[in-house]
Amino acid sequence: MVYVIISTMDDICNISMLAIIVSAVVVVVSIRVAFVLYKCGKPLHVSTLKPVSTLIVLGSGGHTAEMLNLIKVLKKERFNPRYYIAAMTDNMSLEKAKVLEESTIHETGARDLENARFMQIYRSREVGQSYVTSIGTTLIAMAHAMWLIIKIRPQVILCNGPGTCIPLCAAAFLLKIAGIRWSSIFYVESIARVRKLSLSGLLLYKSRLADQFFVQWPQLQRKYPRAQYVGCIM
Amino acid sequence: MGETVDGRSKKTVFVTVGTTCFDALVEGVDTLSVKEELSRKGYTDLLIQMGRGSYIPSKTSGERGLAVDYFTFSSSIADYLKSASLIISHAGSGSIFETLRLDKPLIVVVNEDLMDNHQSELAEELADRKHLLCARPQNLQETIRTMDLESLIPYPPGDATAIAKGINRFMGFPDD
Numbered sequence: 504m505v506y507v508i509i510s511t512m513d514d515i516c517n518i519s520m521l522a523i524i525v526s527a528v529v530v531v532v533s534i535r536v537a538f539v540l541y542k543c544g545k546p547l548h549v550s551t552l553k554p555v556s557t558l559i560v561l562g563s564g565g566h567t568a569e570m571l572n573l574i575k576v577l578k579k580e581r582f583n584p585r586y587y588i589a590a591m592t593d594n595m596s597l598e599k600a601k602v603l604e605e606s607t608i609h610e611t612g613a614r615d616l617e618n619a620r621f622m623q624i625y626r627s628r629e630v631g632q633s634y635v636t637s638i639g640t641t642l643i644a645m646a647h648a649m650w651l652i653i654k655i656r657p658q659v660i661l662c663n664g665p666g667t668c669i670p671l672c673a674a675a676f677l678l679k680i681a682g683i684r685w686s687s688i689f690y691v692e693s694i695a696r697v698r699k700l701s702l703s704g705l706l707l708y709k710s711r712l713a714d715q716f717f718v719q720w721p722q723l724q725r726k727y728p729r730a731q732y733v734g735c736i737m
Numbered sequence: 738m739g740e741t742v743d744g745r746s747k748k749t750v751f752v753t754v755g756t757t758c759f760d761a762l763v764e765g766v767d768t769l770s771v772k773e774e775l776s777r778k779g780y781t782d783l784l785i786q787m788g789r790g791s792y793i794p795s796k797t798s799g800e801r802g803l804a805v806d807y808f809t810f811s812s813s814i815a816d817y818l819k820s821a822s823l824i825i826s827h828a829g830s831g832s833i834f835e836t837l838r839l840d841k842p843l844i845v846v847v848n849e850d851l852m853d854n855h856q857s858e859l860a861e862e863l864a865d866r867k868h869l870l871c872a873r874p875q876n877l878q879e880t881i882r883t884m885d886l887e888s889l890i891p892y893p894p895g896d897a898t899a900i901a902k903g904i905n906r907f908m909g910f911p912d913d
Contacts, residue, residue, distance in 0.1 A: 550909045565830040573897040581910055659908065689904055694895075695830045697858040715907055717900050720862065733899035737834045 532680070539679050544714050544729075547687065554583035558657035558675075558686075560668040561589040561596035566693060570663050571603050572736050573691065579607055584618045586655050590626045590667050597621045624651060627666055641670075649674045656684040663691040664703040672712050691717045692730070694737045698722055748780045751821035753814055754788040755829045761874040762846045763787050763807075766825060767794040772803045774881045780823065782806070786814060823886075825877075828856035833863070837892035843869040844880060868892045 559574060561567045567589070574585075585604075589596035604619040627644040628637040648670035660675055662668035668690075675686045690713040692704045697720045700708060707713040708727055716730045724732035752766050763785055765771060775783065785794050785807040797805045811817070814832070818824060818839055825844045826832045836843045845860040857871075864871035867890045872880040905912065 546907045547909050550911065555908060568831065568834075572895065573900055576897045576901045577904070578910075578913075581905070581908075659904075661904075687907060689900075689907075691900060693830070694834075695855060695859045697862045699855065699858070701855070715903060717903065731903060733897075733903065735895040736897040736900065737830065737895040 535680055535682075539676070540711055543679075543688075543711055554581055555658040556584055556586070556655065557582040557659040557661065558586045558588065558652075558655055558671070559600070560660070560662040560671060561587060561593070561600060562663060562665050562667055563590060563593040563596055565695065566663050566665065567593075567596040567599060569691065569694060569736055570661065571599060573661065573663075574600075574603060579618070582659060584620065586620045586622060586657065588622045588624050588651065588667075588671065591623045592626060592629065593623075597623070622651065624648060624667060624671070627670060645670045645673070649677070652678060653683075657686050658684070660686055660688045661691075662688070664693055664701050666703055669703055669706060672707060676712055687714045688712060689715045689717070691733075691736070692719065692723065694719045694735055696720070696723065698726075700727065747782055748822045749782040749784055749820060750775055750780050750823045750825060751814075751817050752783070752785040752825045753817070753832055754786060754790065754827045755832055756788060756810075757827055757829070757848070758789040758791075759827050759846075759848050760790040760792040761848065761850065762825070762827065762877075763790050763794060764792045765846070765874040765877050767792075767805070768878070771878045771881065772805070774878050776802050778881065784808075784817065784821070786811065786817070828860045830856075830859055833859065833869070834892075834895075837863075837868060838894065840891050842886040842889060844872055844877070844884070845869055846872050846874055846877060849873060863892070866890070 559570060561570055587597060587600045600621065601616070604616055625640070625644045625647045627641040632640070652671060652674040656678070657675070660672060662672065672688055675688065678684045679686060690704065690707045692700060696704065700723065708716050708730065717733045718724050718727065718730045719733065719735050721732050724730050752762065754762055766783065766785065772783065781799065781804060783803050783805045787794070787807050787809055794805055794807050796807065799805070815835070818836055818841060821841065823842050824836045825846060826836060828845050828847050833843070833845060847857040847860055860869070860871045863869050867888060869889065870880055870884055902912070
C-alpha cells in the first residue's frame, strides 16, 4: 500500500518534471523563433567585404528567365560561390544557368565553372498530382531540401517561385532558429503577378520568412506595403 | 516586313500557343470570319504553332485569300516571330516578352479554360499600357477588325538593377 503511494508520488514528480522541462523548451524555442522573425527583414549592419555563398532557386520557364535576368546584373565576385537549384523534372533551367555562367567566365577570369554548382531537388507536387499523394511527396521534398540546405549553408537565397522554393526557405529558416547559419532570403514576385501575389509569394510575405520582398507592379506594392516596388525585370 | 514571293508581298500572321493546349484559339483563327478579316487587313499567310491541341486547322495554299499552314512544336520560335508581321499568342509571359522585345505587333488571347487564370492579369495590364492588344477567343475577329497597330507603344526593356541595389544594400555591400 505504502509502496503504491510512493510510486504514484514518484510518477507525479516525474510527470511534473517532464512538464516543466517541456514547457521550458517550448518557451526557449518560442523566444528564439520570435527573435529570428524580428531580425528577419533587418539589414545586416556590417559592411560586408567578403563574398557570400548564394543559393539561386530556378523555378522553370518564365520564372527561370526572370531569375537569370537578375543574376546577370549581380556582381559575381560578391555572390560567390553560386549554387543553382532546379526541380528534378525541369531539365531546361540548369542548362540556361550554365550558358549564363560560361558567358561570364571570360569577364571574371575564373577557371571553368569553379564558382558555380548545379543541383536538382524533388518537387513537392507536380502539376495535376492528387492532393493525397502529394502529402508523401511533400515530406520527401522537405527532407531533400533540409539535406541540401545543411550541405550548402547559404548566406543568401534568391527565389521567385513557384513552390520549389518553399521547402528550401523553410529549411533555411530552421537553420536560422538553430543558430547554425544566418541566411538572407530575397523573393522577387513574378512579372505575371499584377494584382495578386502567387501562393508561394503570399506564404513568404505573410510568414515574414522573406527578408526582402520585391514586386514588379505598383498595384501590388500598394496592396502589400512591406514589399518593394522595383519595376519590370523582363 | 513583307518579303516578296512569286511577285506578291508576303505578310504573315504567326499564331503561337507555346507548350499548352489551346484549341479555342487555334479553332478561332481558323474560322472563315477571322481569316477573311486578316485578308482584308492585307495579310497573306497564316502560320499556326498548335502545341498539344487536338484541333487540326485546314491547310490551304491561298490562291484565293489567306494561305494557312501549321506545325506542333519548334525548339525556337524566334525565327517565326522575326519574319511575322503580326503575332497572335497565348498569354504565357515567355512568348509575350519575346515578341515585345522584337517590337512586333501582338494580340494576346487569354485562355479562359485555365483553372488558375492569373495569366490574364499580365496581358490586361500590358494592354492598358498600350504595349499589346488583349482578346478572348470569341472576340478575336472584332479585335482584328478594330485594331490600330499604329497606336501601340514600344515596350521598354526590363531592368533588374533596382533589385540588385536593394540586395547589395541589405547585405552591406558598398553601392557601386
